[in-house]
Amino acid sequence: MQKLNGKGMHYKDLNQWLKAQVAAGEREFLLENINGQRYLGTGISADLTITVQGTPGSDLGAFLDGPTIIVHGNGQDAIGNTMNAGKIIIHGQAGDVLGYAMRGGKLFIRGSVGYRVGIHMKEYQQQRPVMVIGGTAGDFLGEYMAGGILVVLGLDRQPNQPLVGELVGTGMHGGIIYLRGEVDPAQLGRECSIFPADTEDLQLLRAILAEYCQDFSLELDTIMAEQFFKLRPVSTRPYGQLYVG
Amino acid sequence: MLGIRPRIPSGCAISGIMSRKGRRMNGEAIIQSIALMHDRSNGLGGGFAAYGIYPQYKDHYAFHMMYHSETAKINTEMYIREYFFIDGSEPLPTRPLPQIGESPILWRYFLRVRPEALNVNGFLKDERDFVVDVVMYINNQIDGAFVASSGKNMGAFKGVGYPEDIGRFYRLEEYEAYLWTAHGRFPTNTPGWWGGAHPFCLLDWSVVHNGEITSYGINKRYLEMFGYKCNLQTDTEVVTYIFDLMVRRQKLPFAIAAKAVAPEFWHKIDRLPADEKELITAIRQVYGSALLNGPFSIILGHSRGMLGLSDRIKLRPMVAAEKDDLFFLASEESAIREICPAPDRVWAPRGGEPVLVELEEGVEV
Numbered sequence: 134m135q136k137l138n139g140k141g142m143h144y145k146d147l148n149q150w151l152k153a154q155v156a157a158g159e160r161e162f163l164l165e166n167i168n169g170q171r172y173l174g175t176g177i178s179a180d181l182t183i184t185v186q187g188t189p190g191s192d193l194g195a196f197l198d199g200p201t202i203i204v205h206g207n208g209q210d211a212i213g214n215t216m217n218a219g220k221i222i223i224h225g226q227a228g229d230v231l232g233y234a235m236r237g238g239k240l241f242i243r244g245s246v247g248y249r250v251g252i253h254m255k256e257y258q259q260q261r262p263v264m265v266i267g268g269t270a271g272d273f274l275g276e277y278m279a280g281g282i283l284v285v286l287g288l289d290r291q292p293n294q295p296l297v298g299e300l301v302g303t304g305m306h307g308g309i310i311y312l313r314g315e316v317d318p319a320q321l322g323r324e325c326s327i328f329p330a331d332t333e334d335l336q337l338l339r340a341i342l343a344e345y346c347q348d349f350s351l352e353l354d355t356i357m358a359e360q361f362f363k364l365r366p367v368s369t370r371p372y373g374q375l376y377v378g
Numbered sequence: 379m380l381g382i383r384p385r386i387p388s389g390c391a392i393s394g395i396m397s398r399k400g401r402r403m404n405g406e407a408i409i410q411s412i413a414l415m416h417d418r419s420n421g422l423g424g425g426f427a428a429y430g431i432y433p434q435y436k437d438h439y440a441f442h443m444m445y446h447s448e449t450a451k452i453n454t455e456m457y458i459r460e461y462f463f464i465d466g467s468e469p470l471p472t473r474p475l476p477q478i479g480e481s482p483i484l485w486r487y488f489l490r491v492r493p494e495a496l497n498v499n500g501f502l503k504d505e506r507d508f509v510v511d512v513v514m515y516i517n518n519q520i521d522g523a524f525v526a527s528s529g530k531n532m533g534a535f536k537g538v539g540y541p542e543d544i545g546r547f548y549r550l551e552e553y554e555a556y557l558w559t560a561h562g563r564f565p566t567n568t569p570g571w572w573g574g575a576h577p578f579c580l581l582d583w584s585v586v587h588n589g590e591i592t593s594y595g596i597n598k599r600y601l602e603m604f605g606y607k608c609n610l611q612t613d614t615e616v617v618t619y620i621f622d623l624m625v626r627r628q629k630l631p632f633a634i635a636a637k638a639v640a641p642e643f644w645h646k647i648d649r650l651p652a653d654e655k656e657l658i659t660a661i662r663q664v665y666g667s668a669l670l671n672g673p674f675s676i677i678l679g680h681s682r683g684m685l686g687l688s689d690r691i692k693l694r695p696m697v698a699a700e701k702d703d704l705f706f707l708a709s710e711e712s713a714i715r716e717i718c719p720a721p722d723r724v725w726a727p728r729g730g731e732p733v734l735v736e737l738e739e740g741v742e743v
Contacts, residue, residue: 144417169414169712188712207724209710210695228711228726229695247726248692271728272691298728299646319649 134161144170194221213240235262243267256280265345272298279307286313310364324371330361390588391415391562393708394677400741405550407717408558413542414716422570423563424544425536427577427584428555438488442526442533445483450522462489477543524573529582536575559679561586568611578618584679587614589694592672600667636732638665683736692729699724705735
């Protein structure tokens, strides 16, 4: 394992160091005293593990293509931007626009997240991105979602604290959003509908959440005990007639 | 030269620190906080507002001036002397830095209004309204003169450069304030110039802003009806004047003023309980022209506290944190942790949700 004290280091130097170490064959990294450095893990196509102590900067794991990144702390904005493969685990909370246009890999967050999370997630054949949010999510969750799986658990929720914000799934035309608990239909965008999760959904959820619970030392059965709902798009081509009518 | 330049991935940065007990701290921490977000600015503007820095002159209007020529300075001083007692007049202390280009003449005055200046045709004019008129006159009528700040016991320190360099240039480590705000600029629609750097100040108000006010034209015309002139080539100016109008002149609570500039959407208002619905509807009807549209996150500083606010759909970031008597607001959590590694609480306010922090009751500053 290669250790690095990131105190005061610029993100370019930090990422160059990482790339040089990976080129030299290293596969395990511990980055300590990280604070605000952006784009960590970007541009490395390899199977490796980066453990981060601190608060990494925005665009953590942007275009991520293989590595596993574990953050012991909070994340900022735009984590997993357009990520392709690999896994990001955030033990704290995180900011806005997570998993933007994500097209593969896994993004697990223990706490709550901000606005515009999972916008335009997509899938193709075997590529099916998965995001699990342990707490609650802000407005525009899954906006323009085209594929993949988004799960919101609402753990440690205060009474009256909504599970998700406004305009969930606006423009959604693919993929699936699972919600652990009910939601006021007025919070949903016009392009998706809500259904109770069926047996097949619960099987899929159990598989995803077993891994999630292992990563965060949580009790799977307790989480599965609550009722889940799913949001699906009402049409795969909501704007198909926009320019022809 | 082909003029190929590296991409600068930036987007403005703001930060604010305040002690609710009125404890003063020097400019070191706020410089470190804004410097952590260096990559959000592009070197075309940085600045700071500091409250509590002039206890020896705390009842004077502290005018921080920028002059583009000696003539502008002479003309301004002739004008000021007519209406004010000038109890202090000196250059703003600076240190030369290779990172900072040529600066305007930077000067400060400590002023008291001459009582006769407030007598307008037998009517007594409100002193602060009068000072606003003076600031508007200097900024718009005296060529090459610009008032950077005009409040009591506070001041703005700003210019063209990266914020941490601007902070060193103005020797902010020599000032003690209970409230600091800072800005790193990435000018989008207007040129980067010394007067156009943030914060934007009027009386005790200061505004640092990340974003763009797309309703600028409507806000500007609305403010002109109340005597504010918006000629400083930046959208942020309107934010300062809107709060001066609503909170100082019209005595609205901050929470109401914040609702006017960032109200709920109508589809949400329809679902509110009846009394709230009536209130927000009334605010939108009366203050429709004060609504700030477009992406923004701002920190409004004033002599008793600060207000953090982002636009209704949160198109710009804002993180808040607390530690004992200290309160923090910043564009990024890491900018807070740089100076406070273990806050008691860290959270992201919702879009349009005002974060109000004030000095504890009874704290005199």
